[in-house]
Amino acid sequence: MKLNQMETHPEGSDARILLSSVFGPYAQDDEFGSRSINPMELYHNQVTRAQGSFSLRMFHRSWGIMMIQENISAPCSVLDFPTREGFARELTTNHYDIVGISSIIVNIGKVREMCRMVRELSPASAIVVGGHVAAIPGVETMIDADHIVRGEGISWMRRYLGEDENAPIRHPAIVSGLETRIMGVRLPQRKGGTAATIIPSVGCPMGCNFCTTSAFFGGKGKFVNFYETGDELFEVMCRIESELKVQSFFVMDENFLLHRTRAMRLLERMKQAGKSWELSVFASANAIRKYTMLELVELGISWVWMGLESPQSSYSKLQGEDVSRLTRELREHGIRVQGSTIVGLEHHTRDNMVEEIESAVDYQTDFHQFMLYTPVPGTPLYQEMAEQGRLLPDVDFADVHGQYKFNFRHAAISREDSKRFLDWAFWRDFERNGPSLYRMCQTMLQGWRRYKDHPDPRVRERFEREVKKLSSAYNAALWVMEKEFKKVNRSVSERIHKLRREVEKEFPFVARLTAAALGPILLWSTRREEKRLASGRTYEPPTFLERRNWVSAS
Ligand code: B12
Numbered sequence: 001m002k003l004n005q006m007e008t009h010p011e012g013s014d015a016r017i018l019l020s021s022v023f024g025p026y027a028q029d030d031e032f033g034s035r036s037i038n039p040m041e042l043y044h045n046q047v048t049r050a051q052g053s054f055s056l057r058m059f060h061r062s063w064g065i066m067m068i069q070e071n072i073s074a075p076c077s078v079l080d081f082p083t084r085e086g087f088a089r090e091l092t093t094n095h096y097d098i099v100g101i102s103s104i105i106v107n108i109g110k111v112r113e114m115c116r117m118v119r120e121l122s123p124a125s126a127i128v129v130g131g132h133v134a135a136i137p138g139v140e141t142m143i144d145a146d147h148i149v150r151g152e153g154i155s156w157m158r159r160y161l162g163e164d165e166n167a168p169i170r171h172p173a174i175v176s177g178l179e180t181r182i183m184g185v186r187l188p189q190r191k192g193g194t195a196a197t198i199i200p201s202v203g204c205p206m207g208c209n210f211c212t213t214s215a216f217f218g219g220k221g222k223f224v225n226f227y228e229t230g231d232e233l234f235e236v237m238c239r240i241e242s243e244l245k246v247q248s249f250f251v252m253d254e255n256f257l258l259h260r261t262r263a264m265r266l267l268e269r270m271k272q273a274g275k276s277w278e279l280s281v282f283a284s285a286n287a288i289r290k291y292t293m294l295e296l297v298e299l300g301i302s303w304v305w306m307g308l309e310s311p312q313s314s315y316s317k318l319q320g321e322d323v324s325r326l327t328r329e330l331r332e333h334g335i336r337v338q339g340s341t342i343v344g345l346e347h348h349t350r351d352n353m354v355e356e357i358e359s360a361v362d363y364q365t366d367f368h369q370f371m372l373y374t375p376v377p378g379t380p381l382y383q384e385m386a387e388q389g390r391l392l393p394d395v396d397f398a399d400v401h402g403q404y405k406f407n408f409r410h411a412a413i414s415r416e417d418s419k420r421f422l423d424w425a426f427w428r429d430f431e432r433n434g435p436s437l438y439r440m441c442q443t444m445l446q447g448w449r450r451y452k453d454h455p456d457p458r459v460r461e462r463f464e465r466e467v468k469k470l471s472s473a474y475n476a477a478l479w480v481m482e483k484e485f486k487k488v489n490r491s492v493s494e495r496i497h498k499l500r501r502e503v504e505k506e507f508p509f510v511a512r513l514t515a516a517a518l519g520p521i522l523l524w525s526t527r528r529e530e531k532r533l534a535s536g537r538t539y540e541p542p543t544f545l546e547r548r549n550w551v552s553a554s
């Protein structure tokens with residue numbers, strides 16, 4: 001077994017490669033480590049999971065293997081979200097010299113099974129395993145693979161094939177989310193209707209001790225930049241804009257705004273070219289503070305995912321920040337805020353946990369992710385806990401992800417209580433602040449009112465685009481939420497009612513008309529969805545098979 005070994009494959013760039021994600025189904029308990037609480041859905045898994053039929057549901061492709069496929073010249077198939085049978089079929093109907101498997105830690109059981117299947121069905125293939133699963137100490141003894149790749153995979157695969165590992169990175173055109181569903185309705189998938197994913201870098205130099213993405217790509221002070229400059233990024237975005245007909249980008253960079261020079265150059269180019277783009281980004285609070293609100297708005301920042309760790313914690317990103325004010329300010333400028341709060345930090349106790357969750361909920365973000373403080377293999381925190389003998393034995397890796405129970409001995413909170421607090425946090429945020437869709441509508445209206453007459457036409461155009469949804473379908477959704485939320489919290493229902501009135505004041509004709517026409521249909525689909533969910537309905541992503549540089553084997 002070799003880790004990150006440097007020798008090249010004998011077939012070089014002629015090697016035939018299969019890159020696969022782990023097999024489904026995902027959202028049900030099974031012997032390979034699937035868990036019903038761990039669906040392949042970003043929001044429903046870890047953000048809106050307590051919001052019932054109002055939960056935002058969508059799937060995201062496995063971008064790591066799509067990036068690798070796009071950046072090698074060998075014939076390569078990407079098999080995303082296969083079934084176990086589908087994976088077996090692909091192995092037996094095509095000849096592959098290399099089978100690459102991408103996985104995160106929770107799916108180690110599936111990787112083990114997939115390696116076993118490759119050995120049985122395609123014994124001549126070299127098996128390469130990459131992604132976060134590679135960070136498990138001793139992983140080489142748990143799975144039967146030839147190469148286990150830690151860290152950045154494009155350069156590794158290029159090296160393995162004897163290609164130039166420093167060649168520029170070509171970004172694939174990636175539609176960010178698919179099969180979006182809310183209130184029991186699956187939204188139509190029209191070209192350009194969903195944002196494109198852009199991945200400017202992997203890793204994060206901030207190096208928080210629990211952070212798995214930072215640790216995996218080098219830790220504190222390190223990260224891997226695919227696009228160093230704003231100019232490079234602009235060119236990539238222009239190409240993808242025209243390929244996918246999008247104006248909206250999901251920027252998958254752990255701390256996009258941290259790199260101010262790059263972001264400001266991007267803004268300059270956007271202004272010169274009159275681009276009215278909209279960007280969803282991840283950023284820490286102190287990185288956001290490097291910009292004025294106007295700069296953020298001009299840059300098209302419309303959604304920001306930001307860590308909101310307790311002000312008492314020691315993570316540097318919040319020092320000196322008034323998070324509450326920042327969140328309010330961002331929302332007043334039409335920027336949706338997705339807060340992320342860690343439950344079970346070292347200073348948390350049974351006595352202060354409720355209060356800490358209440359203050360997180362007080363921030364009134366549009367979306368709120370809660371996550372248990374979790375020592376994940378590969379991180380400094382894991383190392384520390386291991387040294388202190390605090391890791392719990394016998395916790396299956398399939399359950400080490402922060403959405404279930406602690407995997408370590410906390411000084412003051414038990415394993416069972418960790419789950420209770422976590423579940424309660426999600427519920428409390430929903431109960432006190434209402435569905436995220438309603439909160440987004442609030443932010444959109446504030447943004448529209450502030451910027452509808454802005455001198456920069458790019459800015460006006462963006463808010464006009466967004467408000468079209470608010471004045472039509474979203475207003476019908478508000479009507480439904482107002483009705484349905486009476487059962488949960490009357491005062492929130494009244495707030496939703498007020499917002500709907502405001503929207504209707506702003507757009508008297510369209511908004512009322514759509515609420516009257518579409519509202520009852522949405523109410524019906526919402527209630528039908530509620531029943532389906534109660535009877536255990538879950539959702540699975542479709543399978544994708546995409547070939548590049550492909551020639552049939554002779
Ligand atoms: C998109 C995403 C998802 C998508 C699904 C993606 C998919 N199709 O699997 C959704 C939203 C559904 C999801 C779900 C979950 N996710 Co997620 N997700 C991400 C996210 C935000 C982006 C991943 C990404 O594309 N990054 C960009 C690409 C380029 O990087 P990459 O995937 O790491 O790939 C690079 C290398 O790892 C390597 N590589 C990857 N695969 C391979 C394969 C080979 C052969 C080789 C050689 C190299 C290689 O090369 C790539 C290029 O350098 C990451 C956070 C992040 N910033 O990465 C979390 C992350 C991967 N998710 C994580 C977790 C824990 C989960 C969940 C368990 C939810 C939860 N409780 O948090 C579930 C699991 C669902 C399931 N049943 O499997 C963790 C993984 C932690 C770990 N150490 O294992 C991450 C790192 C978030 C975090 N910081 O905690 N996730």
Ligand code: SF4
Nearest residue numbers: 204206207208211214
């Ligand atoms: S700022 Fe966020 S992404 Fe960066 S290391 Fe800390 S937790 Fe990770």
